[in-house]
Amino acid sequence: MFLKIVSGLQGCTPRILSSDRIQINVVHKRRNISPLTRPTSTTDFYSQYKGRTRNIMAQSIQITAASAPANEEQDFPSLVTASWLKDNFSSCKILCAAWYLPIQNKDALKEYCEERIPGAQFFDLDGIADKTTDLPHMLPSETQFSAAADTLGITNDDILIIYDHLGLFSAPRAWWTWHVFGHKKVAVLDGGFPAWKAVGGDVDTSASGTDEDGKKKILAPTQAAQSSSLPPASLNYKSKLLTQEVRSYKQVLNNISANDKKEVVVDARPAPRWRGEAPEPRPGLALGHIPGSYNIPWDSVQSGGILKPVSELHELFKANGLDLKGGKKPQAVFSCGSGTTACILALAAKQIDKDAEVAIYDGSWSEWGALPDVPIDTAISLK
Numbered sequence: 556m557f558l559k560i561v562s563g564l565q566g567c568t569p570r571i572l573s574s575d576r577i578q579i580n581v582v583h584k585r586r587n588i589s590p591l592t593r594p595t596s597t598t599d600f601y602s603q604y605k606g607r608t609r610n611i612m613a614q615s616i617q618i619t620a621a622s623a624p625a626n627e628e629q630d631f632p633s634l635v636t637a638s639w640l641k642d643n644f645s646s647c648k649i650l651c652a653a654w655y656l657p658i659q660n661k662d663a664l665k666e667y668c669e670e671r672i673p674g675a676q677f678f679d680l681d682g683i684a685d686k687t688t689d690l691p692h693m694l695p696s697e698t699q700f701s702a703a704a705d706t707l708g709i710t711n712d713d714i715l716i717i718y719d720h721l722g723l724f725s726a727p728r729a730w731w732t733w734h735v736f737g738h739k740k741v742a743v744l745d746g747g748f749p750a751w752k753a754v755g756g757d758v759d760t761s762a763s764g765t766d767e768d769g770k771k772k773i774l775a776p777t778q779a780a781q782s783s784s785l786p787p788a789s790l791n792y793k794s795k796l797l798t799q800e801v802r803s804y805k806q807v808l809n810n811i812s813a814n815d816k817k818e819v820v821v822d823a824r825p826a827p828r829w830r831g832e833a834p835e836p837r838p839g840l841a842l843g844h845i846p847g848s849y850n851i852p853w854d855s856v857q858s859g860g861i862l863k864p865v866s867e868l869h870e871l872f873k874a875n876g877l878d879l880k881g882g883k884k885p886q887a888v889f890s891c892g893s894g895t896t897a898c899i900l901a902l903a904a905k906q907i908d909k910d911a912e913v914a915i916y917d918g919s920w921s922e923w924g925a926l927p928d929v930p931i932d933t934a935i936s937l938k
Contacts, residue, residue: 631714631740633730633905634862637750640716648713649675651748652729653720654692654895658836664773666720668764672748673757676707678717678729680895682777690921691837691893692728694801695780697794700736703776704792711738711793718744718751722860727898731915735801736794743902746861802888802916804923810888811847811930819876820848823891823900824920831933836892840924843933845890849875853896856903869907879907890916890923 640647649672653663667677683703685693695703709715715733719726726743733741744750752758764770771778810818822844827833829850831843844850851871856863863871869880877887887904889897894917904911916923923929 632742633734633902633909634745635716635742636745637754637756640744640751641754641756643714646714647716648709650678650707650715650717650729651675651719652678652680652717652726653748654680654725654728656836656892663720663725664764664770668762668769668773670758670760671763672718672751673759675718675759676776677773678707679774679777680725680728680732682774683732683780686781690918692895693917694732694735694796697736697796698790699780700732701790701792701794702779702782704794705790706776706779709792713740715741716744717741718747720748722747722749723857723862723899723902725895727902728895731898731901735797735915737797746859749860800914802914804916804918804926804929807845807888807890807916807923808929811845816847818886818888818914820845820888820890820916821872821875821877821900822848822850822920823853823889823896824850825852825854826850828892828920831931835920835924837921840920841931842924843931844920845923846930846932848890848932849877851875851900853891853899856899862903862906865906868903872904872907877904879904879911884908884911886912886914888914888916890919892919893921894919 635643640649651667651671653666655661655663664677664679667675680692683700684691684695685699694700715738717726717729717733723743723745724747726747730741730743746753762769764773807820810816811820822829824844825833828835828842829844829848829852833842835842855871856868862868869878872879873881877885879887887901889900889904891897894915897915897919901913901915904913924931
């Protein structure tokens with residue numbers, strides 16, 4: 556049985572919604588919800604949110620009727636609301652994974668140093684990455700990741716909540732990184748820093764990283780991951796890469812070349828870039844998309860930096876070749892420009908079906924668009 560609690564009226568008035576659901580209206584009373592409750596997303600983002608604080612106080616969450624889940628790790632949500640974080644703050648460790656495209660002309664580290672959720676540490680997506688390739692922020696090795704986790708003071712059992720400054724942009728990439736290295740209890744803060752402010756969450760504006768020593772301390776996890784010296788004899792954090800959830804260009808190429816395709820490729824880039832009608836933000840890349848791929852732009856799954864309701868997400872995915880509630884659920888491979896916004900779609904897919912089989916093409920268009928001998932489709936070739 557599931558209970559759906561909605562901010563609204565004083566007191567509680569149950570109403571049967573179906574054979575397995577009850578709706579209860581609650582307001583002005585904070586609930587001490589267990590960290591293991593399973594919130595859903597509340598209901599455009601980039602064009603609508605431009606630095607304005609949004610009123611998203613009314614939020615929906617779903618919790619299991621049982622007092623505790625049978626399996627805490629399996630039942631831990633991948634998405635939580637700002638209200639949930641306020642109620643469970645002391646149980647969580649928080650990471651700011653703010654990141655921007657170069658063309659956005661923003662400094663994520665500077666923003667973090669100016670204001671942040673209290674206790675949040677900075678997770679450097681570009682730095683805690685594989686530096687042996689010229690592709691941006693590719694997954695690090697298990698050893699590199701464990702070294703960064705140890706420096707952050709994070710253990711395998713910790714509850715991690717990850718946010719960014721735009722609402723829902725780069726945090727899902729950090730969420731997927733932790734998830735794909737085996738962390739069980741990690742979630743994205745729906746709506747990010749703007750949502751936290753909107754519900755009256757505390758903000759730390761104390762001086763941080765104002766000098767070189769301060770910046771070195773903040774970026775110590777990055778330095779640990781990139782250290783040229785041998786790693787410690789014993790790493791406390793145990794990383795194990797879930798290889799089945801990562802795709803290389805060769806795997807993608809083999810799939811699209813097969814007569815019986817086992818996987819559906821979905822591209823999160825804006826539609827004009829997918830069609831090959833708009834330039835790529837990174838110079839030197841071909842225009843177009845992986846043949847046979849579908850296009851679900853990353854901003855189409857959210858509204859105001861908040862992930863759209865599951866019913867809307869399901870219909871959107873279904874209309875683009877990915878029915879995650881059908882009888883035969885396909886394996887989804889998400890791609891984008893550099894493996895970042897693809898993770899937004901992966902997060903959305905997990906709200907539709909928490910057991911959905913999803914993978915990220917880590918190199919994405921930064922790799923595919925630079926390869927000389929791979930097939931590419933454009934809007935012209937589709938006519």
